[in-house]
Amino acid sequence: MRLGLRNVQSVFSVVIWVCFCVVGFAQENGLTLQVEQITSGKKHHFFGYIGQCQTIPWCGAGRYILAMEIEEIGRMPEPHEAATICLIDTEDQNRILRIEKTRAWNPQQGTMFFWNPSSAATQFFFNDRDVDSGDVFTVLYDIETRSRVREFRFTDTPIGNAGVAADGSAWLGLNYGRLARLRSVTGYPGSRDWSKDESAPDDDGLFRVEVDSGHKTLLVSYQELEERIKQFKPDLNHTGLFINHALWNRDQNRIYFFARAGWSGWKGDKVNLPFSVHADGTGLTLHEKHIGGHPEWAEGSLLIGRSGRKQIVYDVDRKMVVDTWGTEAVFPNPEGDISLSLDGRLFVNGYKKGNKNLYVVYRRQDGAYVRSEGIHKGEFSGDIRIDPAPRWNRTGDRILIPGLAEDGTRQLFVIRVMTHSN
Numbered sequence: 001m002r003l004g005l006r007n008v009q010s011v012f013s014v015v016i017w018v019c020f021c022v023v024g025f026a027q028e029n030g031l032t033l034q035v036e037q038i039t040s041g042k043k044h045h046f047f048g049y050i051g052q053c054q055t056i057p058w059c060g061a062g063r064y065i066l067a068m069e070i071e072e073i074g075r076m077p078e079p080h081e082a083a084t085i086c087l088i089d090t091e092d093q094n095r096i097l098r099i100e101k102t103r104a105w106n107p108q109q110g111t112m113f114f115w116n117p118s119s120a121a122t123q124f125f126f127n128d129r130d131v132d133s134g135d136v137f138t139v140l141y142d143i144e145t146r147s148r149v150r151e152f153r154f155t156d157t158p159i160g161n162a163g164v165a166a167d168g169s170a171w172l173g174l175n176y177g178r179l180a181r182l183r184s185v186t187g188y189p190g191s192r193d194w195s196k197d198e199s200a201p202d203d204d205g206l207f208r209v210e211v212d213s214g215h216k217t218l219l220v221s222y223q224e225l226e227e228r229i230k231q232f233k234p235d236l237n238h239t240g241l242f243i244n245h246a247l248w249n250r251d252q253n254r255i256y257f258f259a260r261a262g263w264s265g266w267k268g269d270k271v272n273l274p275f276s277v278h279a280d281g282t283g284l285t286l287h288e289k290h291i292g293g294h295p296e297w298a299e300g301s302l303l304i305g306r307s308g309r310k311q312i313v314y315d316v317d318r319k320m321v322v323d324t325w326g327t328e329a330v331f332p333n334p335e336g337d338i339s340l341s342l343d344g345r346l347f348v349n350g351y352k353k354g355n356k357n358l359y360v361v362y363r364r365q366d367g368a369y370v371r372s373e374g375i376h377k378g379e380f381s382g383d384i385r386i387d388p389a390p391r392w393n394r395t396g397d398r399i400l401i402p403g404l405a406e407d408g409t410r411q412l413f414v415i416r417v418m419t420h421s422n
Contacts, residue, residue, distance in 0.1 A: 021036060021037045021040075026370050026371060026372050026373055027370065028369070028370040028371070029363075029368035029369055029370060030363075030368050030419060030420055031361055031363065031368055031369065031370035031417065031418070031419055031420075032370065032417075032418040032419075032420065033359070033361060033370055033372045033415050033416070033417060033418075034415070034416040034418070035372060035373065035375065035401075035413055035414070035415050035416075036413060036414050036415075036416065037403075037405060037411055037412075037413050038065075038088060038090075038094045038411075038412050038413065038414050039067065039088065039094065039096065039411045039412045040405060040407075040409070040411055041409070042409065043069050043070065043071060043409070044069070044070050044071070044072075044073045044409050044410040044411070045067050045068065045069055045086070045096075045409075045410065045411050045412050046067065046068055046070075046107070046110060046402050046410055046411075046412065047065075047066060047067055047068070047110055047113065047389075047391060047400055047402070047412065048068065048105075048108070048109050048110015048111060048112065048113055048389075049108075049109045049110060049112060049113070049389065050294050050337045050338075050339065050387070050389045050390070050391070052245075052247055052294060052295070052296045052297070052338070052339060053163060053166075053247045053248050053249070053250075053296070053297055054166055054250070054342060055113070055114060055163075055391060056115060056342070056391065056392065056393060056394055057113065057391050057393070057400045058090075058115075058393045058394055058398070058400075059115055059120060059121055059122070059124075059143075060115065060119075060120030060121040060122075060394070061121050062090070062393065062394060062395065063089065063090055063091050064087040064088065064089060064090070064143065065087070065088040065090060065400065065412075066085070066086070066087065066088075066113045066115070066124060067085075067086045067087070067088055067096070067412060068083045068084065068085060068086065068102075068105065068110050068111065069083065069084040069085075069086050069096070069098065070083045070084070070107075073107060073380070073384060073410045074380075074384065075384060076106060076107065076184065076189055076383050076384065077105065077106065077107075077189060078189065078190075079103070079129075079131075079134075079189050079190025079191075080103070080131070080190075081103070082101040082102060082103045083101070083102055083103075083105045083110075083111065084098050084100070084101055085098070085099055085100040085101065085102060085111070085126060085141075086098050086099065087099060087143060088412070099141075099143065099146060100126075100141060102126055102127065102128045102129075102139075103128060103129040103131060103188075103190075104126075104127040104128045104129040104136050104160060104176065104188045104191070105127070105188065106184075106185065106186070106187065106188060106189075106383070107383065107384045107386075108185050108186065108383070108385070108387065109186060111126040111127045111128070112125070112126065112127050112160065112161045112162065112163075113125070113126055114126075114161065114163070114164040114171075116140060116164070116168050116211075117164065117165070117166060117167055117168030118167070118168035118169075118211070119142075119168075122142050122143050122144045123140060123141065123142050123143070123149065124140075124141055124143070125138055125139065125140055125141075125161050125164060125171065126138070126139050126141065126161075127139070127160035127161055127176070127188070128151075129188055129190065129191055130153075130158075133155075133158075133192060134158075134177065134190055134191050134192035135153065135155065135158035135191075135192050136158045136159065136160040136175075136176045136177065136188060136191045136192070137151055137152055137153040137154070137158060137159075137160065138151070138152040138159075138160050138161040138171065138173075138209070139151050139152075140152075140211075150214075152209055152214060154216055156194070157175070157194060157203065157204065157207070157216070157218075158175070158177070158191070158192055158194070159173030159174055159175055159176070159207050159209075159216075160173065160174065160176045160188075161173065162174040162206075162243075162246045163246050163247060163248050164248070165248050165252040165279075166248060166250055166251070166252050167252055168211060169210065169211060169212070169252070170208050170209060170210050170211060170252075170279075171208075171209050171211065172206060172207065172208060172209075172219075172246045172248065172255065173206075173207035173208070173209050173216070174206065174207070174243055174246065175193060175194070175195060175204050176188045176191050177191035177192050177193030177194070177196070178193045178195055178196070178204065178240070178242055179242055179244075180193070181193055181196060181240070181264075182239075182240050182242045182260075182261070182263060182264055183242055183244065183260065183263045183264070184264070184383055185382070185383040186244055195222075198222075198240075199222075199226075199238060199239055199240045199241065199261075200221075200222040200223050200225070200226035200240075200241050201221065201222050201223060202221045202222075202223040202224075203218070203221065204218075204221065204222055205218055205219070205220045205221040205222045205223075205224070205225065205243065206218075206219045206220045206243055206246055206255070206257060206277075207219065208279070208281070217281065218281075219255070219277060219279075219280075219281040220275070220277055220281065220284055222241045222242075222259075224284065225241055225259045225275065226241060228275075228284065228286045229259070229271065229273060229286070233269075236269055236271075237269050238261035238262055238269050238271055239261070239262075240261060241259055241260070241261050241271065242259075242260055242261065242263075243257050243258065243259060243260070244257070244258045244260055245257055245258050245294060245295070247295065247296075247297060248279070248297070249297040249300070249301065249303075249316075250297055250298075250299065250300075251300060252279055253278060253279050254276055254277075254278060254279065254297075254301060254316060254317075255276065255277050255278075255279060256274065256275070256276045256295060256297070256303060256316060257274075257275055257276075257277075258272060258273065258274055258275070259271060259272075259273050259274075259275055260272050260273075272290070273286060273287075273290070274286075274287040274289075274290055274291060275287065276316045285316075285319075287316070287319060288319070289307070289314060289319065289320075289321070291303055291305030291306065291307065291312070291314050292305060292306040292307070292334075292335045293305055293306040293334065293335035293336060293337075293338065294336075294337050294338060295314075295338075296338045296339055296340050297340070298313060298340055298344065299344065301315055301316045301317040301318070302314070302315055302316075302322070302323075303315075303316050304325075304338060304340065304347070305334075305338075306334035306335040307321060307334075309328050309334065310324050310328070310331075310334060311324065311325045311326055311330075311331040311334035311338075311349065312324050312325070312334075313325065325347065325362060325364070325367075326360075326362055326367065326369065330360060330362065330369050331349050331351075331360060331362075332351065332353075333349070333351035333352070334349065335351075336349050336350050336351030336352070336388055337349075337350040337351075337387055337388040337389050337390060338350070338390075339390045339391060339392055339399075340392075341392045341396035342392060342394055342395075342396060343396050344364070345363065345364060345365065345396060346361060346362070346363055346364070346392075346396055346417065347361070347362045347363075347364060348360065348361050348362070348390045348392070348399055349362070349390075350387075350388025350389065350390045350401065351388060352377070352387075352388065353374060354374075355376060355377060355378060355379060356374025356375060356376055356377060357374065357375045357377050357386070357387075357388040357401070357402075357403065358371060358372055358373075358374050358375075358388075359371070359372040359375075359388065359390060359399070359401065359415060360372075361399075361415075361417055363419070372415060375401060375402075375403035375404075375413060376403055376404040377402075377403060377404060378404045378408070386402050386403070386404070386410065387402075388401065388402075389401065389402055390415075396417070397416065397417050397418070398414050398415065398416060398417065399414065399415040399417065400412060400413075400414055401413050401414070401415060
């Protein structure tokens with residue numbers, strides 16, 4: 001799909017070209033990695049969230065990569081500060097097309113980009129915020145018409161997208177105002193938090209929104225989560241539960257997430273407990289086994305994560321570890337940011353070492369792996385840290401990653417993954 005001249009000349013259109021610039025190379029065990037910088041300039045460019053659960057930055061045809069452009073990376077955004085939504089045209093010297101704005105974003109998660117699986121060639125989801133009310137809502141946008149196809153607004157419970165089902169039928173919703181208050185790195189400053197007066201409200205939690213009808217369902221409330229937790233910890237003491245990492249599985253019939261509390265200086269109980277639930281809200285399960293890091297779904301009920309110093313596979317339905325990938329030498333930090341390619345053949349673990357992010361690409365078939373050179377992430381920490389956050393393309397031969405360019409700006413890089421015979 002090629003954008004028409006009228007659209008290219010629109011008010012947000014751009015004017016930046018960046019040729020591929022090779023900045024790193026690694027070869028081992030029949031795998032080769034080539035790291036290339038694809039954005040540059042005085043402004044900062046990034047995608048946002050980790051590539052779990054098929055969060056793919058590339059459009060369906062593979063031509064355009066979604067990105068955000070911002071002025072400042074040294075602090076969290078002020079409520080009035082908008083980020084520019086861009087397309088990187090990989091078939092036109094990485095020309096950057098500025099197409100929209102959003103006021104619901106942060107340096108870690110961006111605006112929760114997700115190409116619409118039902119129309120991945122032209123449509124994607126992102127979050128936005130009403131300046132006057134502070135209400136967060138989700139937008140479905142079409143790059144061919146340069147228009148917002150739909151806005152999903154709920155004035156009683158203003159939620160934003162936290163993950164789209166693999167078939168595009170629904171998205172998971174969270175209260176990003178609550179997150180801004182209880183876990184600022186995952187929230188949007190200035191967003192309305194309708195449940196701020198309750199530590200475990202019955203009208204807030206994990207929502208499901210049907211894309212076609214716009215119908216909203218509360219799958220799991222914070223009150224339900226607290227009741228489950230108190231079954232084994234009756235003296236639970238906290239100032240507010242919140243949810244992070246709500247992850248659809250590839251069959252869109254299971255959701256895994258962390259119920260948390262105590263991340264903002266509260267001296268009481270710190271809660272970090274894994275739950276799973278069926279996609280219809282039944283089968284809520286509190287798991288005794290904690291799969292650390294940022295878990296990722298493999299096939300069916302299998303979840304990839306960390307246990308101790310091992311990169312493991314956990315069966316959510318059987319509630320047991322069923323496999324281990326690699327060794328500690330292969331994955332020195334199994335709690336790093338991880339992602340599985342769309343076809344399930346290649347796995348990437350991104351981890352920090354000093355002021356750099358490194359990446360291990362692992363082939364499941366034979367255990368072959370290769371480690372990248374380090375990509376500079378600077379000294380940023382806390383809410384503005386630059387996590388490894390690897391994101392596969394649709395054909396399993398590119399990974400989009402963040403990093404710092406030589407001039408100190410935050411830019412996007414691509415790891416090209418090549419396989420060959422030893």
